[in-house]
Amino acid sequence: MKIAVLPGDGIGPEIIREARKVLEVLQQEGLAMELTEAPLGGAAYDQYGSPYPEATQKLAREADAVLLGAVGGPAYDNLDRPLRPERGLLAIRKDLQLFANLRPAILYPELANASTLKPEVVSGLDIMIVRELTGDIYFGQPRGIRTNEAGEREGFNTMLYAESEVRRIAHVAFNIAMKRNKKLCSVDKANVLETTEFWKEIMIDVAKEYPEVTLTHMYVDNAAMQLVRNPKQFDVMVTGNIFGDILSDEASMLTGSIGMLPSASLDKNHKGLYEPSHGSAPDIAGKNIANPLATILSVAMMMRYSFNLDAVALRIESAVKKVLADGLRTADIYEEGTRKVSCSEMGDAVVAAL
Ligand code: NAI
Ligand code: MG
Structure with missing residues (x-):
């Protein structure tokens, strides 16, 4: 090695x-x-x-x-x-x-007081967030700041995922779920964003190769709420680059240490x-x-x-x-x-x- x-x-x-x-x-x-x-x-x-x-x-x-x-x-x-x-x-x-960015948020029972949340909500927390790190709106083209046809300035980015990118992060997440408690929650905003509707479709397809894993889906805004309401409902979460950036930082702060x-x-x-x-x-x-x-x-x-x-x-x-x-x-x-x-x-x- x-x-x-x-x-x-x-x-x-x-x-x-x-x-x-x-x-x-x-x-x-x-x-x-x-x-x-x-x-x-x-x-x-x-x-x-x-x-x-x-x-x-x-x-x-x-x-x-x-x-x-x-x-x-x-x-x-x-x-x-x-x-x-x-x-x-x-x-x-x-x-x-x-x-593939793996960000665990673990709170050892001995450190339960370090969290700003109530000990009973977070003590023993052990979740793993799998964040895609090289695609999504952070890298999609075109992007920039321009003046539009009406003469107004505007800023724009492109949220984009290729199928191969979603498949490879899906496999990483399912494999980790297999090593843990066989529960995977895919976080998206499929109700509003086509990119993440596509993400969800691929997740469901890849899931066929991991019949032992229970795959669930959650909208990102709800996931942000659930992480502070009842974080212990989660085991492995998988999401795209921008949602993962925010959710993984949120999850890490649940532990306070x-x-x-x-x-x-x-x-x-x-x-x-x-x-x-x-x-x-x-x-x-x-x-x-x-x-x-x-x-x-x-x-x-x-x-x-x-x-x-x-x-x-x-x-x-x-x-x-x-x-x-x-x-x-x-x-x-x-x-x-x-x-x-x-x-x-x-x-x-x-x-x-x-
Ligand atoms: P930071 O994580 O370095 O520190 C935030 C606070 O946590 C500080 O009060 C620090 O003393 C404390 N802290 C951090 N790690 C600790 C440890 N192992 N034990 C005890 N206390 C600890 O974040 P900050 O202050 O925003 O950034 C400081 C520098 O680190 C900046 O130059 C920043 O760009 C860089 N940075 C580098 C990262 C990396 O290398 N991956 C990630 C985040 C920041
Ligand atoms: Mg961040």
Whole structure:
């Protein structure tokens, strides 16, 4: 397994250091793994003058999976857009053709108070949102701002999905549903938008290949309401790029603990980019207080989705649950009666639990 490790900026190097400890345990146990580091984002700009330099491109393309910390920070805010750290992130996603974005929202019972919702509504929440990442209104042509025939200025975008794009994300979602509770909810706006009526039609067709999975459909406005009313009704949700952007952010906030949420972006061969859902947290960088669990849980997703090592993924996830059950908390999830630990202490505790 060739793994490209891109620490990035801000707390990136700190959280990646802890995730590497977990990978190194697996290595010592005999999993054949090659870990190679390269810069991305601001760190890459500092070293090479580009947020996604050739050396990083080469490494990322040759790897079976990429583990990323986070990019960006105030030091780079005044750079021209093409040189900004965020461009590095967009560039690597595009370069690796990562079309399936997997965003779990999990709330461990021990952290139920972190949510702004009532504990009974969210405790034990475990949903997976599968968002299509390379199509939809974000990329459809034509687009632009123009003056129409009546002489008025107007802005326009095109919502567009090719059948092949919908089919491939459908297969990803059904496969994930098969690995979980065999429930899939496809989110659309088929009552108003032809693009998503088409989406729904394809979902129903692909469902024939997964007779064990129960497929349901929900309009996106209702889905937004249901996520805060009764989120535990959902297991796996699949949706297009724009609806998924909004719903996945909404779902992640149900848990209230941004330092806990991993993510994955996959290509058609299960090669993936794994990263925490949060950013580079410049406000706490260099203090050894960041929560490394989102990054460690991203390693678990890597084992599950790129290497098909479900048992290893479960072990990492169980180790995280154990340290939480033991009362260990980084500052972001600390509450009275628990024990506050640093970023590196948290990493060490997960390694011990493993
Ligand atoms: P952020 O996610 O970096 O931070 C938001 C808040 O959450 C901050 O108070 C931060 O301290 C806290 N936080 C985040 N991760 C944490 C962790 N692991 N442990 C403890 N606390 C944590 O979002 P923000 O502040 O909007 O962006 C900061 C920088 O990160 C910007 O340059 C932004 O562009 C970049 N960014 C990068 C992303 C990526 O690399 N995928 C995603 C989002 C933002
Ligand atoms: Mg978003």
